[in-house]
Amino acid sequence: MQVQIDPVDYEIVANRKTVKQDLSKIHKTDPRPQTGDLDIFPYVNRSLIDYNRYHHYIGHAGVKYSMAIQATRGCPYKCFYCDIYKTSENHNRRSVEHFFNEVRQLADIGVKRFEFIDDIFNVNKKSCREFFELVIKHKLDAQFFFPTGLKGDLLDEELIDIMVEGGSLGLNLSLEHAAPRMQEIMRKRLNVDKLHDVLTYITKKHPHVNLTLNAMHGFPTETEEEAMMTLNFIQSIKWID
Numbered sequence: 001m002q003v004q005i006d007p008v009d010y011e012i013v014a015n016r017k018t019v020k021q022d023l024s025k026i027h028k029t030d031p032r033p034q035t036g037d038l039d040i041f042p043y044v045n046r047s048l049i050d051y052n053r054y055h056h057y058i059g060h061a062g063v064k065y066s067m068a069i070q071a072t073r074g075c076p077y078k079c080f081y082c083d084i085y086k087t088s089e090n091h092n093r094r095s096v097e098h099f100f101n102e103v104r105q106l107a108d109i110g111v112k113r114f115e116f117i118d119d120i121f122n123v124n125k126k127s128c129r130e131f132f133e134l135v136i137k138h139k140l141d142a143q144f145f146f147p148t149g150l151k152g153d154l155l156d157e158e159l160i161d162i163m164v165e166g167g168s169l170g171l172n173l174s175l176e177h178a179a180p181r182m183q184e185i186m187r188k189r190l191n192v193d194k195l196h197d198v199l200t201y202i203t204k205k206h207p208h209v210n211l212t213l214n215a216m217h218g219f220p221t222e223t224e225e226e227a228m229m230t231l232n233f234i235q236s237i238k239w240i241d
């Protein structure tokens with residue numbers, strides 16, 4: 001049960017109303033408006049993090065010595081199973097210059113591996129391409145990983161080539177389900193054939209890329225026949241040349 005908070009239970013911290021800690025009650029506060037302009041935020045002060053405590057472990061990107069970066073917040077899609085569109089109503093991006101300059105500063109001090117934690121970095125194709133064009137232009141000696149997932153049907157051969165030339169080494173794409181009915185139920189509405197073309201292209205043209213695919217099995221109402229469609233889709237990709 002949620003309890004509306006009595007105004008006297010607020011205290012002001014950093015000019016914001018903040019709930020006083022009281023573990024005996026559950027407090028409900030108003031939703032905080034989403035920040036549209038992400039360029040207002042300063043770069044993360046990485047010196048406050050003791051990376052030596054983390055570097056020797058394999059991280060989300062599947063590699064050691066990677067540093068997380070974030071260029072966007074939110075996602076314009078509304079997949080049924082996902083929490084992102086509920087917690088971040090709009091998709092907002094940092095400008096390419098703002099984001100690139102942070103990456104460049106980190107690369108200049110020796111960071112080689114960047115792990116994008118964006119929910120769907122390539123949803124704005126132009127911004128994605130411009131970022132990697134800057135990486136190429138400025139000859140950043142870095143590797144990029146996308147463990148949280150890219151939208152495969154928004155990729156094309158030209159963009160993939162630019163991303164790989166710019167140092168992308170880990171591409172994680174989302175299928176979730178190959179059956180059209182399940183795509184509708186999930187509200188994903190992915191162009192499954194286009195994703196298949198993209199996967200095939202990456203395996204043929206860039207076999208050194210660590211390519212991974214997200215898929216769901218056992219989603220409510222899924223039939224055995226539909227489950228097989230997803231398995232057959234996965235099998236139809238020649239994963240290792």
Ligand code: SF4
Nearest residue numbers: 075077078079082119
């Ligand atoms: S595209 Fe990805 S991040 Fe966006 S709503 Fe769907 S699952 Fe969530």
